[in-house]
Amino acid sequence: MRNPSMVRSGPQRRLRDSRRLTRPIGVIGTLSNGGGEPTATSSGFELISGPLINLKNMHYQSTTVWHGSVLIVTKPGQEKPQLRLRQLGSMDGQTGSSQPQTVEGLKLYEDPEKAFWRFSLAVPVEKFEARWEYDIPGLYNGSGDQVQAPWEFVVPAEEQSMRIMFHSCNGFSVGTDMNAWVGPNLWNDVMRVHGEKPFHVMVGGGDQIYNDGIRVDGPLKPWTAIGNPHKRRNHDFNNQMRSDCDDYYYANYVRWYNTEPFRAANGRIPQVNIWDDHDIIDGFGSYTDHFMKCAVFRGIGGVAFKYYCLFQHHMAPPKSTFTTDAPQTMHAVNGTSGVDPRQVENTYVLENQVEDDSWITGKRPGPYVEERSRSLYMRFGKRIAFMGLDARTERTRHQVNYNDTYDLIFERLQREIAAADGDIKHLVVLLGVPIAYPRLAWLENILTSPVIAPIRLLNKRFGVAGGLFNEFDGQVDLLDDLDDHYTARQHKRERKMLIQRLQELARSNSMRVTILGGDVHLAAIGRFYSNPKLNLAGENDHRFIVNVVSSAITNKPPPKAVANLLARRNKIHHLDRDCDETLMPIFDKQPGGQEKSAAWNKVTMPSRNYAILTEVTAPSATSSDGILETESAKLDKLPKDGHAPLHKGEVGAGSNHRAADGISVQSGMYGGLDVSIRVEIDPQDRSAATEGYGFSIPPLMATEGAPRTGHRLSLHSRRSQPSRPSTAQ
Template structure:
């Protein structure tokens, strides 16, 4: 699926056969797993002891003043200020705490939740876990770079924050004022929503609903579990449009060496851009963290020993009919549970999950590479269907804090714990209905997290019934909403090259035949599941002359490889245009997936060369597609970026029949180091994430694409795109 380069592809193929050859059974007769993690030390949130501090990077302030302040305290207060609270009763964590944002209701009450997973053997549940959260409603409004800006500033942040929790200390100012602050305190008993049973015992998922009455000040919400270490997050004022961050592709493709992206002082190539995001959060706190797909990569399930015979079978018919044995069933759940625990408690990503409430949507890698885009016979075979069904279940559990078998399958008011849920219809291969979310990001902004996986088939992204329900929800948005953000896993306005798809799909293509033999370095042209052309999830990939690696092309787009996807995409856009016009609603698309930063534009087609364009502010068809990808994964090779950029200048007539033009926005006029860009101003092939805010003076939404300045160093440069508010009269 991902085009990480020829060398990475070759390395991934070698690794695949290495996992096949080294599998073995232990003394108990069971296979030894590739991925397994143990519980954390009792009473701790972290896998490691407090990290030894390395020299600080230039973007992190020095803490000498803080240390001097502590030294001036009396002994008892000095010890208290640095003591890490212990939980009572003790809980043994597997992962967490994680935070999730749900909605703000009509009464101005913020709704969200926290989630922890605990190892039953090392935990005490008498009484059951309790989350305590508190805030000061009279806390003054924060100003940028102020001393009360964010509790993140009290972390003694080294360049490699392996874990945030173990290094939290009270600042000198807080230690003096804590006793006199007037806080409101709430205590919530944990809900046992699921128990995973594996080789290491049983593990309990605890969910804690959080309700906060918003006021006229931004609030720092401090929380702890069973009296343990205090963490915090931020909520907006009742009249404020939220500040939020968004990202995608939080993992590395097969064959990519993470250490290639680990700058000096960092412990992992995963951390640099997350440290950059957290540094921005420390300067002006984000209220929501939007995961736009591929929050983790589950493709390495195919490395597990129980999966090897199925993965490496050369007989397609045998692969499709291979039974789902109890051993493989256990393997799938074991991998997903352990992989989620390892990924969501690791490094700077773990800090973000515990300090910025999440709002997530899945894409293919959250399940497995390309899920939903394979032929029906493969998707419906016993093993592949189990992969999708359990992958989707664990996505809902870990990323959305939902157990559909505990919470039910009704989104009628009052019948589901998460009010932003929009249930679709039964997915053909996941055994559950789609779970989309429509949530407010303030009085004037809403975000639609559209589930494009649960109902997905090779020739369909979402069912017509799901679209109708989504459109009905949008038309009922409050009249004060001016901006709707539509999050889609894959870009909807992005360069594409359909003729390559057609060529690669041809049964007469000799490259595909050679790819099936795995000779001449062409194995990457076919997928590992059914040896069809590697076009999954709307990927166009061709490798020609691979001996000298002279050409490599990779393109993705939601338009798909078939006319059915193109028609579905165009209909979707036109329906949204009609709603935008009727409700005076500015619609903006948000996407990831392609490992590049870019901005696509849909707008009213000008009548001729001498006809002026409709100004964006009064153009209901003006919709940009902000593409931010990837925060961790490697960018595509230079040749790919060059090819995609050359296509960005081409005219796309796909929607001319609907008076809609499609183009790309040349926002990258310079590189992050300040060097002017002469040719490629449309596509940025560097790791990135996006900060989003509302300009309360102009009513514009500002998308700030934060692009990695230098690989692995943990600093970024911003490229802003401003989206005007709607200024046309509502009506049909």
């Protein structure tokens, strides 16, 4: 790769954010002016943040090599670091034959304050589940002490699928009472379970960090305070504001990613992430179009994308971002902002980097970010494929993604599934928000009705009902959250198309699809399934798609009254004439006996939580407790609707199900997935004791006789068959 030179001149900029935990950074050593990367005379590396370990891919051509990366952030001007990697053997003491490796660091980005280094890992997949450890010689912290190492991670065996931990909403909303919600406690439980039965991958469903404070105590505070909406929309986003916002996002990432016990997990469980609105700012993409197009929103979208690339994907960012005082940055060139010479002054950015082949890159920039979307595809071991949808870069109030982006995604999925030659039995799809979830159309109707207009006028003139309206576009504050949902009326058609395409993909490849979604700060299990009149058992139903809703791992949950309201809206809905949907009863008891919701509410749990998905690779002993006994077992009779168990894996769902602990994998759902939701009992308990709730997802058995959906699977199609009357769509 060609590496441009970096010239250092002029005073070094200091971070303006007073919350920064690291000292201002100076150049160490002597820099080269000869056109290559800078060199240095220092020995050792002062660590600012990291290490962060990511999963990259197990290619369809071969699942015999595991690919990942490790990222560290150091002070600038230091010599190239190295990572030492060695295999420790199997989980049960077997010794591997792999030789130790030394991996050179690749500099992704450097400015006068920090340098980002990536170490690309490629390790052989053994016949056994293997433990690996790595360290980076010479790392020391700001006080001069050596950084404790090494760090360990686990790679699945060649015949094993990955054990998945899923989380979302890993941060706090502005105004949260931090005395009531004590830090990211649940990461203690994550690490405890990881110690008993390790996770191979940690899936972040969006909002890995909350950057909303940028408008409260950050550089957007004066802009937010502008009372005239017209002046606010027309406000410049010049290079000074960009620089201030850059400092804020960087400092907030360092602060949060250095917070224990989240930090401990980052270095030991390989991550796969997509972003959502709080990774940028609350509601980004879902405000009114004319306001979303304002320069400030477009600008912070670009700056947030920069640090999302670095911290969450270990990729070099664009060379510069949108500003109004550099016309060449105001329109995307080849899918990204043009280069502003001021923004790359005294700065090194890796050029001509190899594109991450896990990414499915959109064809054109988003409407409010001068970047193309980055969805994800990768193998999670032998039999599980994964697709993460970037549902934020292209989002508007009326769309989640471009239609051609869906085409790119499904073309990639079909190509990868075909190349896997029948190995892929499960497709796990990650969405930023739930897709099988109670409708709130009645609330949308109220909040957009003429009755709100007089209250809005009083708010604008006298500040009446200030908490009801947001600071940005003056709309009711809840509307951006409601508009984010796939179940919002303006996303109904797109939602239907996406589910039908996934169901057809499942049918044509005899592959079970399961969806992960977060965002809503409570736990729930939604399901799509064939209308009972079709007489399809869950094991044979290609329309049967579970939506595991797990949120938040850190943010506070909604009041129990909200969870109960959602539970009352848990009707039988009809996606189309052949497919129904509803939430599954699973919360048979209050966690640890502490009241979180009404006793009758079995479908929504307003308590912090995360989820675990584990493939069941061997049948368990015969049981008589209602759990699946053999891979071909079925219910005595099919249920009349989705309020009842749809297959044996849902019988007894809850705290007594064999999948509940997330560790034992004894449900007997051979070839399927055991799912556990780990729910926090007491937010004041720093040890993070949890209650587990479990159920199982069956594999998709032979579907040769299953009828096609009968729908043309395109967002713009007018040929989809009409739905029968329903409670809502």
